[in-house]
Every structure is written in C-alpha cells, then in structure tokens.
Amino acid sequence: MSIHLRKCLDITPNGVIRPGSLQDYRVLRAQPWWPALRATSSHLRLWADWPTLQPDAGVAIDDPASRGRPNLLAFDEQIRLAAADGLRVILMPYRYPRWANGTAAIDPASDENLLFEPENRVRSQLFLDWWTRRGTPEAAATREALRRGMKALEYRLPPTGHAPGSPWARYVEFLLRRWGRAIDYLEVVNEPNLQLWPQRSPSDRPDDPEGRFDVTGSRLTVHVAIAQMMATADVLVRRSGRDVRLLGPSHSDADSPRPRQVTVHTTTPYSEVQEPFVESLLDELERIGFLGNARWTWAFHDYNDMELDQLRVRSLRARLEGRWRGTRRDGGPELYCTEGGVRLSRIRARYGAALPYDEVLRRQAEVLRAAVLRHHTAAGAGSGVGLMTQYTVTADPNYDCALREVGGEPRPAFDAWAAIPEGRLPRPVLGPA
Amino acid sequence: MPGLTRRALLVRGAGACVLLVTSGGAPARATVAAPELSPERRAVLGALLTAVAVDPATGLAVSVVELTADDFERAYAAAPPPLREHAGEVLDRLGAAAFTVLSAAEAHAALRDWSLPGADPGLAAAALDLASLTFEEDELRQVGYVLDPA
Numbered sequence: 001m002s003i004h005l006r007k008c009l010d011i012t013p014n015g016v017i018r019p020g021s022l023q024d025y026r027v028l029r030a031q032p033w034w035p036a037l038r039a040t041s042s043h044l045r046l047w048a049d050w051p052t053l054q055p056d057a058g059v060a061i062d063d064p065a066s067r068g069r070p071n072l073l074a075f076d077e078q079i080r081l082a083a084a085d086g087l088r089v090i091l092m093p094y095r096y097p098r099w100a101n102g103t104a105a106i107d108p109a110s111d112e113n114l115l116f117e118p119e120n121r122v123r124s125q126l127f128l129d130w131w132t133r134r135g136t137p138e139a140a141a142t143r144e145a146l147r148r149g150m151k152a153l154e155y156r157l158p159p160t161g162h163a164p165g166s167p168w169a170r171y172v173e174f175l176l177r178r179w180g181r182a183i184d185y186l187e188v189v190n191e192p193n194l195q196l197w198p199q200r201s202p203s204d205r206p207d208d209p210e211g212r213f214d215v216t217g218s219r220l221t222v223h224v225a226i227a228q229m230m231a232t233a234d235v236l237v238r239r240s241g242r243d244v245r246l247l248g249p250s251h252s253d254a255d256s257p258r259p260r261q262v263t264v265h266t267t268t269p270y271s272e273v274q275e276p277f278v279e280s281l282l283d284e285l286e287r288i289g290f291l292g293n294a295r296w297t298w299a300f301h302d303y304n305d306m307e308l309d310q311l312r313v314r315s316l317r318a319r320l321e322g323r324w325r326g327t328r329r330d331g332g333p334e335l336y337c338t339e340g341g342v343r344l345s346r347i348r349a350r351y352g353a354a355l356p357y358d359e360v361l362r363r364q365a366e367v368l369r370a371a372v373l374r375h376h377t378a379a380g381a382g383s384g385v386g387l388m389t390q391y392t393v394t395a396d397p398n399y400d401c402a403l404r405e406v407g408g409e410p411r412p413a414f415d416a417w418a419a420i421p422e423g424r425l426p427r428p429v430l431g432p433a
Numbered sequence: 434m435p436g437l438t439r440r441a442l443l444v445r446g447a448g449a450c451v452l453l454v455t456s457g458g459a460p461a462r463a464t465v466a467a468p469e470l471s472p473e474r475r476a477v478l479g480a481l482l483t484a485v486a487v488d489p490a491t492g493l494a495v496s497v498v499e500l501t502a503d504d505f506e507r508a509y510a511a512a513p514p515p516l517r518e519h520a521g522e523v524l525d526r527l528g529a530a531a532f533t534v535l536s537a538a539e540a541h542a543a544l545r546d547w548s549l550p551g552a553d554p555g556l557a558a559a560a561l562d563l564a565s566l567t568f569e570e571d572e573l574r575q576v577g578y579v580l581d582p583a
Contacts, residue, residue: 013576014558014562014576017576018548018554018557018558018561018562018579019548019550019554019558020548020553020554020555020556020557020558021554021555021558021559021562024554024558027555049576051579052579052582055581067582067583068582070548070549070550070582071582073550074550095576107489108490108491108492109489109491109492109493109494140496140497140500141500143497144494144497144500147492148567151573151575152575152576155575191574194572194573195573195574195575254572256572262572343570345570357513357514395516396574397512397516397566398565398566398567398570398571398574398577399570399571399572399574400570405515405519406515406516406519406562407515407518409515
C-alpha cells in the first residue's frame with residue numbers, strides 16, 4: 001500500500017562534477033537545516049557521472065594517475081557518509097565519456113559540433129536560424145543560441161552498445177565493485193527518452209537542412225539500447241553477488257513537441273503519441289526475453305502529475321500491467337518516482353506570470369504539499385507508487401523546483417516537504433494546509 | 434610576497450575571501466540585490482566567462498564572451514532577488530580574489546586549482562554554476578560547463 005510511501009532527495013550530478021557545491025552530500029549534511037530534511041526522507045539519489053570519473057580512455061577509474069581521482073575520492077566519501085547516515089542510496093551511471101561514444105575528435109566549440117547530427121540534438125528552429133544567417137551580423141548570436149541548445153556530446157549513445165563486456169558494462173561493474181556494499185539500488189539510466197541521442201533513425205530527407213529534422217521515414221531506436229542496458233544490468237548485479245535492487249528505465253514525462261529529440265513516454269489523457277517509449281521498450285524487452293523480476297522496480301519521472309494535479313501515472317501502470325514482471329504494489333506494477341518536483345515556471349504558467357516572487361514560492365509549497373499527499377494514498381496518483389523524489393534541495397536556476405534558494409536560503413517548499421512523514425500519515429497532516 | 438606566483442596569490446586570496454564572508458566581514462549586502470550589475474561585477478563576470486572559454490572542453494568561444502555577458506546582465510536584472518544576491522556574492526568573492534587581474538589562462542588555471550581538495554572547491558563550483566546559468570528553463574537539464582581536469 002502506498003501509505004508506506006518513501007521519500008527521496010535528488011542532489012544532481014553536481015556533487016561529483018563540482019565537489020564542494022551545495023549538491024555535494026558532504027556539504028549538504030553539514031547545513032544546520034539538514035536534520036529536518038533527513039528526518040522525513042530516507043533515500044538519496046546520486047549520479048555517478050562517467051566522464052568525470054573516467055576522463056581518459058586508457059586510464060582505469062581507480063588508477064591513482066587518473067585525472068578524475070579527486071572527484072572519485074570526493075564521491076567515495078559522499079557515498080560512505082550517506083550510507084553511514086542510514087540513507088538508502090540510489091546510484092545511477094550517468095552520461096558517456098566522449099572517448100567511449102565516438103565523439104572524442106569533435107571540438108565542442110567548432111562548427112563540426114554544430115553540424116554533427118543536429119537533428120537528434122536540438123530544435124530545428126535553432127539550427128535553421130543559424131544555418132540561414134551564416135555570414136550575417138546575427139550569425140554569432142544564432143550560433144551561440146544553437147550551441148547552448150544542443151544536447152551535449154556526452155549524451156550520445158555509444159556505438160559499442162551496452163552488452164556485457166562493453167565499456168558501459170565495465171563501468172557498471174566498477175560501480176558495483178566499489179560501492180555495491182554501500183548502495184541499495186542501481187538505477188540503470190536517466191531519462192533515456194529525453195537526454196540521450198539519437199532517439200530515432202534518420203529521416204527520409206537526411207541531406208536537406210530542414211528535412212533531416214523530419215520524423216517521416218524514421219523509426220524509434222533508443223528503446224533498443226535501453227532494453228539492452230536493463231538486461232545487462234540484471235546480469236551484472238546477479239554476478240556481483242551484491243544485495244542491490246534495480247530501477248529503470250526512469251523515463252521523462254516530458255511531452256514537448258520535438259519528436260526527433262524527445263519521445264513521449266506513453267499516451268495519456270493529456271497527450272497522444274504514435275510511437276510511445278514505454279510500449280516500444282516493453283516490446284523490445286519481450287523480444288530479447290527480459291521482462292524484469294523481483295529485483296526490479298519500474299522507475300519514472302513525475303513532474304507533470306505533481307505540478308498539474310494530473311494522473312499520467314495511471315496510464316503508465318495500465319501499460320505495464322501484464323507485461324512487466326517487476327515488483328508489485330496495490331494490486332499492480334510498483335512504480336518508483338525517481339525525479340519530480342514543482343517548478344516555479346509551472347506555478348507562473350498555472351497561476352499567473354505576474355505573481356510576485358513570494359507568492360510564487362508560497363504556491364509552489366502548496367502544490368508540492370498537495371502532490372506528495374496525493375501519493376500517500378493507495379488510490380489515484382498514489383496507487384502503486386512506492387517512492388517519491390524531490391529533484392534538488394537547493395535550486396538549479398536552469399530547472400528550478402527546489403526546496404531552497406540557490407544559496408541555501410529557505411523557501412516555504414522546504415517546510416512543506418519536510419513536514420510530511422514517510423509511511424503512515426498522522427491525521428493532522430492529512431488536513432488542510 | 435616574493436616567491437609567490439599570481440596564481441598562488443589568487444588561491445590565497447580566495448581563502449581570505451571565504452574567511453571574510455564566513456566572519457561577516459564581506460561587503461555589505463544592502464546593494465547586493467540591486468537589479469543592475471555593477472561595473473566591477475560585470476568585469477568579474479567577463480573574466481570568469483573568458484576563463485571558461487579558454488578551456489577546450491566547455492565549447493564556449495572567446496568570441497561570444499561579451500555577448501554572453503550581455504545576456505547575463507539582462508537576465509540578472511529580471512532575476513528573483515535571491516538569485517541576484519547569490520550571483521552578486523559569487524562575483525564579489527571572485528573579485529576579492531583578484532580574478533580580474535589575471536590573464537585568461539591564469540584565471541582558468543585558478544578555477545582548476547580551487548576545485549582541488551584543500552583549496553576552495555566551493556568557490557570553484559559556485560563560479561562554474563554561475564557561468565552555466567542560462568536564465569531560461571533547460572528541459573534537458575544538462576550539466577553546464579565542466580573544465581577539462583588537470
């Protein structure tokens with residue numbers, strides 16, 4: 001029953017990439033307000049950023065000569081402390097070093113980067129703005145807008161795949177070897193239907209600057225890689241002998257109309273999709289003979305439901321029923337929400353762009369509180385949901401749904417999140433805010 | 434201080450700045466949240482972005498640093514007060530560490546030095562986060578600028 005809901009905090013990859021930030025668990029747990037947060041959140045989601053931990057192809061991650069060593073040691077300490085603090089740690093392999101995905105020779109500042117599969121990395125409008133203005137006074141601005149809007153090279157799926165023995169599999173083996181005793185979950189991937197590229201095969205007009213962005217003539221491909229990842233992770237965890245549960249595929253719930261770059265996870269009452277990620281993935285899992293087992297819980301991301309009081313989660317569970325053999329709850333597939341939150345931008349969109357900032361924050365707290373409480377029941381949004389995750393404690397201003405400001409100052413959302421206990425709710429919590 | 438390089442001075446300067454901030458000796462915050470970026474802060478921002486641009490891994494071109502700083506300045510003016518305060522504070526810490534007197538290569542090296550344990554990783558992280566601000570929502574939630582490790 002979802003009255004046993006657990007709560008998780010996501011502190012972003014920053015703790016690994018930029019140790020010393022407020023997203024570094026060592027720094028976070030030293031804040032005077034941390035105990036209040038910890039008291040009602042039992043899980044911590046940590047991102048093992050592969051390019052940071054292993055920047056060079058020929059140097060093992062744990063080689064003392066590795067250029068990633070300071071970050072590795074900082075991450076060691078964060079995982080050790082989180083486990084010692086009694087947190088249940090979710091560890092996720094994240095991104096690909098460019099030496100592993102065939103992009104090492106591309107200078108990120110070059111035109112070669114901008115021309116490298118732009119149809120898989122950016123909205124067509126940004127590309128065409130630059131393409132048609134080359135040689136004009138506006139070229140510098142449109143070029144920079146394009147560069148900033150592109151999916152980074154580190155999100156490209158590697159040509160070596162994800163089978164046992166692949167560089168990715170060896171990285172996951174390393175994670176299990178080094179931290180398998182300290183972590184509770186391995187989360188296989190993050191938002192494969194949004195962050196990773198390519199999502200699809202080429203269009204039927206690949207040589208046309210505009211036509212290459214078409215969907216026509218292409219087919220979804222990303223799900224094939226993700227199915228292989230999941231099957232491989234299952235093998236690796238079993239072989240490791242570690243008592244580690246598995247989470248995946250942790251798809252985004254975004255439904256932006258950019259089908260070459262974002263694959264909508266499934267058809268819901270709020271959006272319809274021709275080639276949904278979830279069904280395609282289930283088909284591929286079935287094809288390769290892997291349908292999950294008791295070690296697995298299906299993971300998903302849940303911003304829209306939280307922000308807009310929607311029920312996309314119900315559609316997702318319906319798709320999984322009878323096709324996925326992971327853990328179950330409330331009479332159907334169990335789901336772990338490994339990212340969610342209430343963005344300030346969505347509060348403004350929902351309640352008014354001119355809302356004063358303090359009012360935006362007040363409403364964010366209100367919506368967050370209501371969203372978490374909705375998941376604390378075994379019906380509606382909460383049915384089958386065993387874990388809710390708050391994406392970021394302190395704000396990432398580029399995607400802001402945090403509990404505190406970027407510098408750590410409090411927001412009302414902090415108290416709203418911290419006030420809701422895990423497990424069975426005391427009656428006053430269920431009352432009006 | 435004979436025998437000290439400018440970079441070493443800078444690392445020391447950063448440490449001193451942290452002490453100032455933590456002991457309450459930092460510049461008064463009354464003007465921190467002003468919507469305009471002061472000329473001093475604007476100069477520090479330019480130096481920061483230039484330091485990021487000379488790193489081969491970031492993709493930011495030196496030729497668009499001014500453009501990027503202009504965008505930042507406009508967005509800063511419209512940002513909520515806590516973000517402005519934070520940005521101002523980080524720029525002031527960089528300024529107090531004499532960031533603007535360094536060459537681009539030295540400033541880049543200083544950012545890398547600070548990120549090492551025992552130096553000032555908090556300031557390095559805050560500086561790179563600041564340089565990575567897009568001031569618009571990034572649906573992709575990419576990681577921002579990461580320096581090529583030393």
